[in-house]
Amino acid sequence: MEQALATNPLVDLPSSREKILDVAEQLFSRRGYAGVGLREVADGVGLGKSSLFHHFRSKDQLYAELLGRVLRRLRNQLRPIVTAELAPAEKLVRWIEALVDALAEQPASARLLVRELVEDGQFQSEELPEAVEATQVLSEILGGIRQLLAEGIEQGVFRQVSIPHTVQTLIGATVYHFASGEFGDGLLGRSLFSAEAVKTRKQELIATLQQGWMA
């Protein structure tokens, strides 16, 4: 996180802009869009507040860009699984594992996503191009899992579950879980993101859901 960045003349881009996004991701994920002021973000980066506006047009745009970054990461890790040549049951297991891994790798992601899903989306309706792109990436991810489920049902390996409800259950069991912060830590008696807890989560999920959806 704190390597020598400025000393590398070739890829010094990850400097301020990325640092702002990193800090903002931590803060927004914990206390929400309205709960964090730009002053605090700037302080966390070690810049003046007005410097943020050199890199981003507005608070809205900063947030939208953040969301896009998180969603693109997820999409990139999940896409190859949907398009792979595998049996649906195997695909589903790998998809769940990959989603859990992706969420566990970057603890702020799940919280950010839950906030966005629970919010009455002011962002997708904005004319901000970054927000529009983020919405598209989300649609891609959803399309993938829907297709995966549809395949399995068509081939008769899954029960005839309701696809939208199943998607919701999956999101709840993964994204919500890793977004549950201190509450989840307290329930589990350890950090949600400890290697042990992540492994157990995968096992429990796959056992429950696979068994619950198999024909």
Next chain:
Amino acid sequence: MEQALATNPLVDLPSSREKILDVAEQLFSRRGYAGVGLREVADGVGLGKSSLFHHFRSKDQLYAELLGRVLRRLRNQLRPIVTAELAPAEKLVRWIEALVDALAEQPASARLLVRELVEDGQFQSEELPEAVEATQVLSEILGGIRQLLAEGIEQGVFRQVSIPHTVQTLIGATVYHFASGEFGDGLLGRSLFSAEAVKTRKQELIATLQQGWMA
């Protein structure tokens, strides 16, 4: 909502105070604690902002009281099921049904709860007595479902699932689902709270989870 309240000399209590809580519940659930100003709450009730402080000490206290109201409702609807004399499998089904019904009845509840669970709880650590009480009610609810699951495992009718993870899955599949607002509406193609969608949710949940947890 707009009956003649003041004309009834016996039960005129549900007047302003309850009205404030109702309006605040709608607003906070949709845009979060930090996202709603007291001015807007007061306008929604039809009062001046300063009048809110006649009924509540602070914004924090108003919010804590709100949370307590929601949690007490849930506890009161779930408690009799845990203590009932029924087989664990039957109890679990009824518990899920009751939770879904309770969340579906008052659409703001689920969103409020998800926000609270995802937030790094500033409220339970506060010295606000209303917040402490709300935390206790939440613990009661959690204790109930934990006990229910433990019973089932002990009697061998449930698999040896991890109880904390199972609780998380249950919360995700119910509370998150009904908190997912416009996103969930879009996924389902109808309102999350339509009678049809609620009924389907119950069926899907019970089928999946029961089948996934039975020994």
Next chain:
DNA sequence: CGCCCGACCGACCGATCGGTCGGGGGCCTC
């Protein structure tokens, strides 16, 4: 009648909000 009190109000407080503006310093290129 006079008195009290709960409900309510507008004006106001200091602080903070997102955002703007003019300018300064380092570095690269003519």
Next chain:
DNA sequence: GAGGCCCCCGACCGATCGGTCGGTCGGGCG
């Protein structure tokens, strides 16, 4: 060495934040 560009800054803007204050009003009660 003179410009140009990128990055950054402090000072400042109007608006809004949670919260306070003094005071008005009307109904119940002695």
